[in-house]
Amino acid sequence: MTPATATPMRTHTGPTAIQTHEPQVEVLGAIRPRYDEILTPEALAFLTELHHRFSGRRHDRLADRMRRRFEIGNGHDPQFRDDTRHIRDDVAWKVAGAGPGLEDRRVEITGPTDPKMTINALNSGAKVWLADQEDATSPTWKNVIEGQLSLRDAIRGELEFTSPEGKVYEVTAEQTPTIVMRPRGWHLTEKHLSFTDRTGRALAASGSLVDFGLYFFHNAEALIANGRGPYFYIAKLESSEEAKLWDDVFTFSEQYIGIPHGTIRATVLIETLPAAFEMEEILFELRDHIAGLNAGRWDYIFSMIKNYRGRGARFVLPDRSQVTMTVPFMRAYTELLVKTCHKRGAFAIGGMSAFIPNRRDPEVTAQAFEKVAADKKREAGDGFDGTWVAHPDLIPVAMAEFDAVLGERPNQIDRQRPEVHVNAAELIDVHIGLPVTNEGVHGNVSVAIRYIEAWLRGLGAVAIDNLMEDAATAEISRSQVWQWIHQDRRTEDGTQITREYIEELISQVLGEVDRRDGDRFDDAAAIFREVALGTDFPAFLTLPAYAKYLTDND
Structure with missing residues (x-):
């Protein structure tokens, strides 16, 4: 990889002779057709500002994560924080809630952002599309930039795709889902872009800031003109301090392009064990920009294993297939999430069942429909306002279960769940009592x-x-x-x-x-x-x- 631009350098002469550099993001990856539409000088200048202002705090937050994992691994179980009790006890504050196009989120489809999957998602009939640059996308340079091109074209009504076999894909739906884009988590880097700070150090760019920054810079105003807005799913958060960092990124970005404060809406995935103990604090720190929380079930199970992997036999889970949403620690976490969200006027969005239909195998499809229906019935009954699916054929199945509970209402945020009381011990109760096979x-x-x-x-x-x-x-x-x-x-x-x-x-x-x-x-x-x-x-x-x-x- 060779740099596309050079980094200017400023020299100070005198007794100390310190050299300082203008912060700059440089492109190291290949420039393929149309990449220059995304990697414009103006967009790179915006990425430079994001990295200059926030990359240091990002590294601090990642250090906090390592320290917290070390503490749990050494026997210190997570607890609800004493220093933020005043936030949890203050019943007055509420979050911003839904932006335009996010009022009804009963079924959301997830998927990567290549042209074919983008078109399929927009034609799916879901209320929301999670346009995923994170866990459903392999972060090749091609996927990162061409995913941005797909989103840019889709938002402007210009996206079409012809497969190698000659099949033409076009957006034909009269009403397309509201797009909520998911950038990579704070821990991931983008090594095809380099950030040079004022000391002259060249560092890999932040995957989070790259994904967010390119999408926001190119599409925020077009999304607003379409009657929606720049909306984001935020992944892998572990603390309210990380949420505050995102909130400051949002506030700066709104000011940078001149749109009103609070235009951005985020939905935070609660998919790490530490974050489950700070749900209210996360909502509070993002209160001007947040629409809701999502129960990211699979990463949450991974986070439990990661944090307790060395704590002895009682924290060992059985076969992955046996770790269902009804086992103690998963049940406690989702019950607490719904209660917390509705207390603060936020959406509670359920997770994704892994079962998918097979159009060539009716028996597999029937089993998938049955299992997904049961999963979504439980979520709707528990008070969730919406849920995820990964395949268009599952949308009617999930929609039917939420329609049965919601009827004509767009959500059930008014359902408060006062009967739910979850303590710290219940959030780490991993006793299932089944063997490994x-x-x-x-x-x-x-x-x-x-x-x-x-x-x-x-x-x-x-x-x-x-x-x-x-x-x-x-x-x-x-x-x-x-x-x-x-x-x-x-x-x-x-x-x-x-x-x-x-x-x-x-x-x-x-x-x-x-x-x-x-x-x-x-x-x-x-x-x-x-x-x-x-x-x-x-x-x-x-x-x-x-x-x-x-x-x-x-």
Whole structure:
């Protein structure tokens, strides 16, 4: 990769002879057709300002995360904060709530932002489309920038796509879903862009600020003109301080392009254990910009495993398939989320069931419909205002369950749930009482390797064994394997889960998959070994995978 621009340098002469540099974001990635429509000088100037003002605080917040994980790992269970009790006890404050086009969110479809998936989402009939640049997108340079192009064209009514087979895709729906874009989390970098600070240090750009900044800069005014607005799903937050950082980013960005304060609306995913203890504080810090919270179930399970992976046998979870929404810690967290949101006038959005239909297999489709209907019936009955699906065929199924509860009402924010009382111990009650099975261990190895292989080829949302898998479910799979090994677990038939046993399963999985020229299974297996079999536990599997495979050759 070669820089597209040079960094200017200012020299101060005198006794101390300090050199300072003008902050600047430089493009290191390839410039392909139309990339210059996204990577304009004006957009790069905006990214430079975002990084200059906020990158230091981002690093501080990431350091806080490491410190908090260390404390939990050393026996200090998370608690509701004493220093913010006044926020929780003050019943007067409310959040901004829905912006235009977000009043009814009963069914939201999620998916990546390539042209085909963008068109399918806009034609789906959902109320909202989560345009995902995060867990459902492999962050290749191509996906990052061409996803921005898809969104730019869609917002302006200019998007169309012709497949290699000649099939033409066009947006035909009279009413398209409101777009809520999800940028990458604070922990991820964008190494195809470099930020040089005033000291002359060149650092990889923040994936969060890149994704947010490019989308906001190019589309905010067009979205407002369309009667909607610049809306965002915020992923992987772990504290109210991280929420405050996002709020300051939003406020600065509104001022930068001259739109009213509070135009931006965010929905925060509560998908980490620390964030579950700070839901009200997160709402408070974002109160001028927030519409609601979402129960990000899969990452939440991963976060529980990650934080308690070394705390002993009582924190070991059984097969991934047995960790359902009705187990104690998941039930407590979702009940608290609904109560907290409605107390503050915010939407509570449910999570995504992994089951998906198969149009070539009626039996699989029938089972998916049945399981998704049960999941959405439970969410609607619990007070959620909306939910997620990952496939257009599931929209009528989910819609029917929410219609049955909501009727003509756009939401049920007025349902307060005073009967819900959740304490700190209940949020970490992982007792399920079921064994680990050989099938469960094999399934984790198989899913993780097959998903990582697809991710390395640029696919972020992958149908595997009739389930929709993304980075979060791959994280559960590899982190369970790591924990089972380090906690000396056995399967129900007495098989010891060791590195050697997992190596045998890796060989078995590599023999089971359909090998083709250009596949990435050997690389995927290498990544899996690093993140599941190593002594250390990488915080996210995508960090080493991105650094090794998605920066120089994509």
